Amino acid sequence: MTLGRYTELPHQADAKAGIEAVWASVSPGEGTYRVLPDGRCDIILRFILNAAPVAELTPIVTGPTIGFYDVPLEPGSGFVGVRLRPGHFQRILGLQPIHLKGGALVGEAALDKWPDLAALCAPASDPQELADRLVRFVRRRGADSDVEIAALSRNIISALHASGGRLRIAELANMHGVSERTARRLLLHATGLSPKAFAAIIQFHRALRLLRDHHLSPADAAFEAGFADQSHMTRVFRRMGGFSPARLPDVTLVTISR
Amino acid sequence: MGVRFGYTILYVPDVVATVSFYEAAFGLRRRFVHESDLYAEMETGQTALAFASETMAELNGFAIRANRKGDLAAGFEIALVCSAPHEAYHKAVAAGAAPVKPPEEKPWGQVVGYVRDLNGCLVELCSELPA
Numbered sequence: 001m002t003l004g005r006y007t008e009l010p011h012q013a014d015a016k017a018g019i020e021a022v023w024a025s026v027s028p029g030e031g032t033y034r035v036l037p038d039g040r041c042d043i044i045l046r047f048i049l050n051a052a053p054v055a056e057l058t059p060i061v062t063g064p065t066i067g068f069y070d071v072p073l074e075p076g077s078g079f080v081g082v083r084l085r086p087g088h089f090q091r092i093l094g095l096q097p098i099h100l101k102g103g104a105l106v107g108e109a110a111l112d113k114w115p116d117l118a119a120l121c122a123p124a125s126d127p128q129e130l131a132d133r134l135v136r137f138v139r140r141r142g143a144d145s146d147v148e149i150a151a152l153s154r155n156i157i158s159a160l161h162a163s164g165g166r167l168r169i170a171e172l173a174n175m176h177g178v179s180e181r182t183a184r185r186l187l188l189h190a191t192g193l194s195p196k197a198f199a200a201i202i203q204f205h206r207a208l209r210l211l212r213d214h215h216l217s218p219a220d221a222a223f224e225a226g227f228a229d230q231s232h233m234t235r236v237f238r239r240m241g242g243f244s245p246a247r248l249p250d251v252t253l254v255t256i257s258r
Numbered sequence: 259m260g261v262r263f264g265y266t267i268l269y270v271p272d273v274v275a276t277v278s279f280y281e282a283a284f285g286l287r288r289r290f291v292h293e294s295d296l297y298a299e300m301e302t303g304q305t306a307l308a309f310a311s312e313t314m315a316e317l318n319g320f321a322i323r324a325n326r327k328g329d330l331a332a333g334f335e336i337a338l339v340c341s342a343p344h345e346a347y348h349k350a351v352a353a354g355a356a357p358v359k360p361p362e363e364k365p366w367g368q369v370v371g372y373v374r375d376l377n378g379c380l381v382e383l384c385s386e387l388p389a
Contacts, residue, residue, distance in 0.1 A: 155271050155326070162269065162312035164321030177328035209319055226321070 006033075006252040009131060013255075017139050018088030021255050022131050024080045027073035034249075036241055037065045038256050039191055039201040041089040041097050043138070044081035045120060045130050048074075054130065057121035059110045061093065063100025064192040066201070068242045080130040082138055083254065086157050087190035091147040092138055097192025116141075152176060153186045160187075160195075161256075165202030166226040169195040204240045207233055208253055211245055218245045265299075265306040266336070269315045269322055270377050273298050276309045279376045283353035284338055284346070284383075307336065325377040327356065335372070337382040343369040346383045355381070 005025060012022035020040065026049055027033065044060040060081075089097045093114060111117055120133045156172050167175075172195070173183035187195045207225035210216045216224065222233040222245075230245075237245050270276045273291065277298045280286045289306065291298040296311040315322050325332060340346040343361040350373045351357050358380070361371030367388035373381050 155324075158271050158312045159324035159326065162315050162322050162324045164316075166321060167323070175324070175326040175329040206319075206321065214319055224321075 006254070008255060012131060012135055014135070014139075015085065017135075017142050018085050018092060019082050019135065019138055020085045021083045022081070022135060023083065023254070024078065024127050024131065026078035026127075027075060029073075029075050031073050032070040033073055034068055034070050034242070034251060035065075036068050036204075036251060036253070037201050038083075038205070038254050039064050039086070039193055039198050040083050040254075040256060041100065041192070042081045042083045043093075043117075043134060044079050045134065047078050047080075047127070047130070049076050049078045049127070053123040053125055054078075054127060055123045057124075057130075058107045059114075059117040059121060060104055060106050061100065061110050061114070062104040063102065064097050065102055066193065066197050067240060078127060080127050080134065082131075082134045083256075084138070087149040087153055088142070089192075090189075091145045091149060092141045094145075094147075096189060098188060099192075101192045149190070150186070152178065153190050156183055156186055157190060160199060161202055164206040164225060165199035165204075167199070169199075200236065201240070202256070203227075204236055205253065205256060207237075207245070208241075208248070208251070212248060212253070221245070263305055265308050267308045267310050268325065268336075268377070268379060269312050270309050270325060271312055273309045273311050276376060279354065280307075283350040283355050283373075283375070284381070285349070286338070325379050327374070327376065327378040329378055331374060331378055331380045335380040335382050336375075337384060339386055340383050341385075343371055343383050343385050347371045347373065350381070350383065 007024050009022045013019055041064060042062045044062065046058040046060055047054045048056045084092060105113060120137055124130050156176055159172055159175060160167055169183055170180050173180040176183065184195055187198060191198050203225055207221050210221040210224055211218065219230050222230040227233040234245055237243060241251065243249050274295050277288050277291055280300055281288065287301040289299040289301045296314050297308065299306040299308045312324055347361050355373035355375055358372040358374055361369045361383060363369050369385040371383045373383065375381050
């Protein structure tokens, strides 16, 4: 495992187990790391990488956010995390994501809630071992869980994702033959966010990819992503990312797709 | 510069369930299902009828309106030429296809009926065009 900035370990993603991505990141120097909202919850191990073994591990469980935030970095501090697919947070951790909206449980607070996280924090030979532990932790808790994710919930989230966040909740409800209230409740339950906030995150990520990976002009990206106009897209970028579409910083874009 | 029609891909919520449905309801056979369960092709000769997961649409960077039974059908149809369209129609409906229009003979001699598949896509069941 090569560590640098944020890296995903694609062979460890396991959609069926609810693992959208396993990721690692080590900061070479001081500074801050900007985390963009992705509508997801993560289980993270923070560590200081001086020499083997990897020690001083802190568990962190993060909830869904709707805006960016900056994480201060110390040289040699590292993170290994698993990002859970929508709906799986409660299945794995027994907590509805809405209870962690905009927040995180760090260290003791996380251990109080989930004592079995302690076993993940024993010294490890390298960060890969931490990734393996996290994956085993999620698989085991998933296998023991009696929470099932309803097909209806999966299909609604899939349709919203496939639309790039462009389908309104009323349409999603109609397409799936349920009331708007039911569709709203399912989404809130699975993600901890309102349908509007969750859709806005998907739309923001798609617009970022259209600009950065597809090399579209801001005007073309705004149109394809479904913004009313370019200035609408600019306002959303400032609010959710703290930057302008015209001058994209070297942001990290995580894989979110269900 | 040459060009030919390559294949048609339908984006669906569940690729494996869709393949099984097309086998049971329409009698097509699968050519292959990728081990990821995100893509599959039916045995349809030179131009494949393929199914891909909605996740693939997102990973490819485009946005789509998902096909759903409860939604208005999207503006396209898949036409399957059957040796016995009436029988094919009943078999499809018995397997869970939604009836739209039972087969009837057109003025040009072709028998044509319509159903919607498990995802709400429009499927035409017809006889060969008369020579």
